[in-house]
Amino acid sequence: MPITPDLLDRLAARLGPGGFSTDPDVLAPHLREWRGRIQGVSPFLAMPGDTAAVADVVRLCREAGAAITPQGGNTGLVGGQIPDGEILLSLKRMNRIRSVDPANDSLVAEAGAVLAVVQEAAIQADRRFPLSLGSQGSAMIGGLISTNAGGVHVMRFGMMRELVLGLEAVLPDGRVLDALSPLRKNNTGYDLKQLLIGAEGTLGVITAAALKLAPAPRQHVVAMAGVTEPGHALTLLHAVRGQVEGLSAFELMNRQSIALALSRVPGLREPLALAPPFTVLLEFETTGSEPLEDNVEAVLADMLETGVIVDAAVSRSQTQAREFWRLRESLPEGHRTGAAQVNLDISVPVSQTPAFIAAGDALGRRMVADARVVAFGHMGDGNIHFSVLAPDAAPHDAFPYHPLQEALHDLAVSLGGSISAEHGIGVARKDELLRFKDPVALDVMRTLKAALDPQRLMNPRALI
Amino acid sequence: MPITPDLLDRLAARLGPGGFSTDPDVLAPHLREWRGRIQGVSPFLAMPGDTAAVADVVRLCREAGAAITPQGGNTGLVGGQIPDGEILLSLKRMNRIRSVDPANDSLVAEAGAVLAVVQEAAIQADRRFPLSLGSQGSAMIGGLISTNAGGVHVMRFGMMRELVLGLEAVLPDGRVLDALSPLRKNNTGYDLKQLLIGAEGTLGVITAAALKLAPAPRQHVVAMAGVTEPGHALTLLHAVRGQVEGLSAFELMNRQSIALALSRVPGLREPLALAPPFTVLLEFETTGSEPLEDNVEAVLADMLETGVIVDAAVSRSQTQAREFWRLRESLPEGHRTGAAQVNLDISVPVSQTPAFIAAGDALGRRMVADARVVAFGHMGDGNIHFSVLAPDAAPHDAFPYHPLQEALHDLAVSLGGSISAEHGIGVARKDELLRFKDPVALDVMRTLKAALDPQRLMNPRALI
Numbered sequence: 001m002p003i004t005p006d007l008l009d010r011l012a013a014r015l016g017p018g019g020f021s022t023d024p025d026v027l028a029p030h031l032r033e034w035r036g037r038i039q040g041v042s043p044f045l046a047m048p049g050d051t052a053a054v055a056d057v058v059r060l061c062r063e064a065g066a067a068i069t070p071q072g073g074n075t076g077l078v079g080g081q082i083p084d085g086e087i088l089l090s091l092k093r094m095n096r097i098r099s100v101d102p103a104n105d106s107l108v109a110e111a112g113a114v115l116a117v118v119q120e121a122a123i124q125a126d127r128r129f130p131l132s133l134g135s136q137g138s139a140m141i142g143g144l145i146s147t148n149a150g151g152v153h154v155m156r157f158g159m160m161r162e163l164v165l166g167l168e169a170v171l172p173d174g175r176v177l178d179a180l181s182p183l184r185k186n187n188t189g190y191d192l193k194q195l196l197i198g199a200e201g202t203l204g205v206i207t208a209a210a211l212k213l214a215p216a217p218r219q220h221v222v223a224m225a226g227v228t229e230p231g232h233a234l235t236l237l238h239a240v241r242g243q244v245e246g247l248s249a250f251e252l253m254n255r256q257s258i259a260l261a262l263s264r265v266p267g268l269r270e271p272l273a274l275a276p277p278f279t280v281l282l283e284f285e286t287t288g289s290e291p292l293e294d295n296v297e298a299v300l301a302d303m304l305e306t307g308v309i310v311d312a313a314v315s316r317s318q319t320q321a322r323e324f325w326r327l328r329e330s331l332p333e334g335h336r337t338g339a340a341q342v343n344l345d346i347s348v349p350v351s352q353t354p355a356f357i358a359a360g361d362a363l364g365r366r367m368v369a370d371a372r373v374v375a376f377g378h379m380g381d382g383n384i385h386f387s388v389l390a391p392d393a394a395p396h397d398a399f400p401y402h403p404l405q406e407a408l409h410d411l412a413v414s415l416g417g418s419i420s421a422e423h424g425i426g427v428a429r430k431d432e433l434l435r436f437k438d439p440v441a442l443d444v445m446r447t448l449k450a451a452l453d454p455q456r457l458m459n460p461r462a463l464i
Numbered sequence: 465m466p467i468t469p470d471l472l473d474r475l476a477a478r479l480g481p482g483g484f485s486t487d488p489d490v491l492a493p494h495l496r497e498w499r500g501r502i503q504g505v506s507p508f509l510a511m512p513g514d515t516a517a518v519a520d521v522v523r524l525c526r527e528a529g530a531a532i533t534p535q536g537g538n539t540g541l542v543g544g545q546i547p548d549g550e551i552l553l554s555l556k557r558m559n560r561i562r563s564v565d566p567a568n569d570s571l572v573a574e575a576g577a578v579l580a581v582v583q584e585a586a587i588q589a590d591r592r593f594p595l596s597l598g599s600q601g602s603a604m605i606g607g608l609i610s611t612n613a614g615g616v617h618v619m620r621f622g623m624m625r626e627l628v629l630g631l632e633a634v635l636p637d638g639r640v641l642d643a644l645s646p647l648r649k650n651n652t653g654y655d656l657k658q659l660l661i662g663a664e665g666t667l668g669v670i671t672a673a674a675l676k677l678a679p680a681p682r683q684h685v686v687a688m689a690g691v692t693e694p695g696h697a698l699t700l701l702h703a704v705r706g707q708v709e710g711l712s713a714f715e716l717m718n719r720q721s722i723a724l725a726l727s728r729v730p731g732l733r734e735p736l737a738l739a740p741p742f743t744v745l746l747e748f749e750t751t752g753s754e755p756l757e758d759n760v761e762a763v764l765a766d767m768l769e770t771g772v773i774v775d776a777a778v779s780r781s782q783t784q785a786r787e788f789w790r791l792r793e794s795l796p797e798g799h800r801t802g803a804a805q806v807n808l809d810i811s812v813p814v815s816q817t818p819a820f821i822a823a824g825d826a827l828g829r830r831m832v833a834d835a836r837v838v839a840f841g842h843m844g845d846g847n848i849h850f851s852v853l854a855p856d857a858a859p860h861d862a863f864p865y866h867p868l869q870e871a872l873h874d875l876a877v878s879l880g881g882s883i884s885a886e887h888g889i890g891v892a893r894k895d896e897l898l899r900f901k902d903p904v905a906l907d908v909m910r911t912l913k914a915a916l917d918p919q920r921l922m923n924p925r926a927l928i
Contacts, residue, residue, distance in 0.1 A: 101813060101815050102702075102815075103698055103702065103814060103815035104813040104814045104815040104816075104846070105814065106813070126706075147651065148651050148655075150649050150651075154648065154649060155648070158622075158626070159649060161655070162622070162626060171904070171908070175904050176904065177902070177904050177905060177908065178902055178904070178905075179902070179905060181813070181880050181881070181882070182813055182880070183811050183812070183813065183846060183880075183881065183882055183885075184618065184619070184811065184814065184845035184846055184847070185614050185618060185623060185811045185842070185845050185846070185847045185882070185885035185886050186811060186882040186884075186885060187611065187612050187614075187662055187882075187884050187885060187886055187887065187888045187889070188882055188883060188884050188889060188897055188900070188901060189662075189889065189897065189901060189905065189906075189909050189927060189928065190659060190662070190663055190667075190908075190909050190912060191612075191625070191658060191661070191662055192905055192908055192909070194655060194658030194659070195654060195658070195659065197655070198651055198653075198654070198655055199654055203654075215702075215705045215706045216706065218706075218707075234567055238566075238567065238679075241679045241751065242590075242679045242680065242682075242751050243682075243751060243752065243753065244751065244752050244753075245709040245710060245750050245751055245752040245754070246709060246752075286709050287705065287706050287707060287708065287709055288707065288708050288709040288710075288754065288759060289707065289708075289759060289762075290709070290752065290754030290755075290759065291754075295752060295753060295754065298753075347647050347648065347649045347650060348647070349565060349568040349570070349645070349646055349647065350567060350568045350569065350648065351565050351566075351567035351568040352568075378649070381648040381649050382568070382647060382648055382649070383648070383649045416645045416646070416647075417645070417647065418645070418647055418649070418650040418651075418652055419652060420650075420651050420652050421647070421649035421650060421651065422649050422651055423651065424651045425651070425652060425653060429652075433652055433653065436652070437652060437653060438641070438642055438643070440635070440639045440640065440641050440642070441641060441642075441643060441653065441656055442653075444635070444641065444654075444656055444916070445653050445654050445656070447915050447916065448654060448912070448915065450915075451911050451912065451914075451915035452908070452911065463653060464653065
């Protein structure tokens with residue numbers, strides 16, 4: 001890779017003091033994947049402070065034929081943000097909220113703005129920014145858009161894609177695409193921002209975005225419901241959606257996922273006395289004055305009576321609502337036991353989630369002795385985080401990591417599903433992408449990449 | 465254009481009886497824009513019955529270097545569906561609902577399925593397909609996707625783009641892109657369907673789509689509210705959104721738009737006794753059991769008391785709800801008086817709608833003597849259908865059509881807006897697109913077109 005001392009000098013001169021670093025101690029946290037699974041390498045950390053500086057970095061690298069790995073909050077789970085020799089381009093200094101327009105339900109944030117900061121800016125304007133996920137205290141807007149982030153409120157508010165009204169980006173040739181206008185409707189040609197959303201930095205560097213806000217909710221209720229099988233959870237989902245306004249999250253947790261969390265994360269409590277095989281967290285948020293808690297209780301009572309659910313609890317306070325969420329949010333930590341395991345981010349049509357969970361469970365138990373099968377996540381979107389863990393003491397080298405992952409991916413795809421619902425492809429899932437993606441689609445992707453980044457300098461190891 | 469007898473023979477042989485026509489009487493309705501503004505020409509109407517036949521038509525035309533104009537329900541307003549010598553490819557025989565999956569809130573419809581038929585299929589499954597617009601009795605799914613249609617429910621359910629889960633399309637090289645899976649979350653590479661949505665047939669022919677359904681509403685209330693100025697309508701919008709769940713339409717109508725409709729469309733009634741300067745139609749639809757009508761009345765009473773609105777009426781029956789809608793839906797007919805006029809489909813940030821209407825009104829009156837200024841439409845999305853009409857008796861040739869259109873487009877763009885919110889570019893707005901579109905964006909659009917359709921055979925006169 002032609003990263004010469006001359007290029008580094010030019011970049012340093014353009015970026016100025018504070019705008020770059022070659023200090024290994026400064027670079028170190030940017031080169032380490034946050035779970036420690038990947039250790040990257042880079043000779044140069046660029047930290048441009050504005051869009052013009054990003055454009056110049058891209059241009060200088062292009063002239064030198066040097067590749068770039070863009071990075072936001074470094075919270076990705078598939079390695080797309082970790083350089084392996086490329087120039088590392090961190091957007092973290094571009095962290096301003098440029099403007100807030102409550103009367104348009106929008107704000108403009110730079111790529112390095114942390115999600116929690118954007119959420120707070122919305123609250124200050126008596127609005128909300130509804131994207132919500134575990135890493136919101138460090139994930140940045142640019143990375144969240146580049147990976148089309150999901151999270152727990154997708155069923156009501158959509159993926160990040162649906163929340164982006166406009167984008168500003170530096171294209172691979174160094175030109176700035178200014179498509180920031182926060183319009184709800186704009187049919188004037190190909191919607192270019194859609195290409196950059198979810199492109200994992202391979203078609204350009206997102207520098208700012210106009211984001212869609214929603215009204216601030218006035219009422220908030222979280223409930224837990226127990227079911228004996230996922231099919232009943234599906235019945236519950238549609239009954240609730242058809243009878244109560246404001247369902248914003250519908251998160252399934254199997255018994256194993258809760259048991260692991262309860263045993264390993266201090267301060268958690270079993271939410272339902274019956275400890276049912278599957279527990280669903282339901283969140284409702286409304287702007288209205290209707291008696292939301294009563295309405296939720298009524299539909300759950302109906303579901304109890306008809307035997308769809310076997311147990312239920314409705315939050316009586318914001319403290320209890322937070323406690324319910326804390327259980328759900330602790331699940332990933334709960335199953336990082338150190339055991340040999342495979343962790344998936346599959347999706348299937350919502351109607352197929354029961355079939356996936358049943359067949360996936362059987363598959364895991366067949367391929368791993370004494371397997372612990374963890375299934376949890378965004379059932380309302382058909383997105384199940386599915387893991388199979390060996391016993392803690394079982395040797396890692398005997399674990400059928402690849403065959404099991406492939407078999408579970410095969411299962412998801414056979415049900416009309418996807419091997420990556422919300423985490424993206426990055427570096428970790430490229431082989432699997434090649435195995436599953438429609439060859440025509442792959443070919444069109446390559447055509448687009450070649451047309452927009454013919455030198456393959458933008459995040460060249462990710463996605464494609 | 466190299467449309468040879470040999471090509472026509474090959475197409476006829478592939479399509480078989482019933483799959484094509486060269487009869488002028490059969491072609492006639494397909495060649496005439498529905499308002500009679502454009503008369504097209506084509507030697508051959510292809511009416512393939514399945515995706516494989518569409519692919520073969522595209523391949524045969526490509527081998528011959530012959531261009532194609534795809535057509536759905538022929539309801540477009542900017543001429544993109546009318547051929548000028550090209551092979552005319554009608555999707556109307558591909559009109560099946562291939563499948564309905566209520567438990568996934570989705571259905572798969574072919575490109576030639578009429579919107580009203582799709583809506584009805586959703587209702588039969590106790591769901592709804594929320595896209596709703598004036599031409600729903602004839603507009604077809606493929607055209608609605610190719611133009612990223614809008615309509616009256618965008619503020620709650622989004623444009624067509626947000627309602628498409630998956631797509632099947634024939635690419636310009638004749639290959640079939642199969643991306644029909646109805647997933648809510650799927651981050652496995654560039655979201656190629658986004659490129660085809662709103663591309664007006666220039667990047668391929670959409671043959672089928674997986675569409676997102678919503679729960680069936682249980683309650684439905686339509687209200688009319690009178691305001692003295694658009695700024696008060698904006699206050700009303702945010703007050704309502706912040707206090708009542710379920711606002712699905714927020715349509716502004718100025719006095720002139722209502723007056724023209726009342727005087728020209730039989731059977732309409734003035735909804736508000738005060739005949740205020742601006743009337744807003746608000747529609748609410750909820751799945752819940754809350755007293756929706758009471759809630760709407762309460763917020764409107766509050767708005768009356770604080771002087772935000774000057775009059776209000778809430779529908780007491782579905783008959784009255786339909787009557788309110790009929791007034792709104794009659795407005796376009798009301799201002800087709802035959803007078804010289806300019807009709808725009810602009811959008812601005814919602815916060816800028818009052819500024820646009822005030823300045824646009826002044827501009828129209830300055831440039832046209834005794835102008836009648838019509839402003840109505842989707843204020844909740846910042847999308848105003850804005851027209852300036854000369855007196856009926858004024859000569860057409862003295863009307864400043866182009867200077868006025870340009871001045872109003874300049875105004876919209878100066879407020880951060882767009883010259884085409886929901887109708888698209890087609891043939892009619894290509895010059896204006898070139899005048900306004902960011903040159904970088906235009907260049908990227910050309911790069912994409914060249915990469916995917918290097919021979920420029922797909923709807924070559926539309927959009928780009």
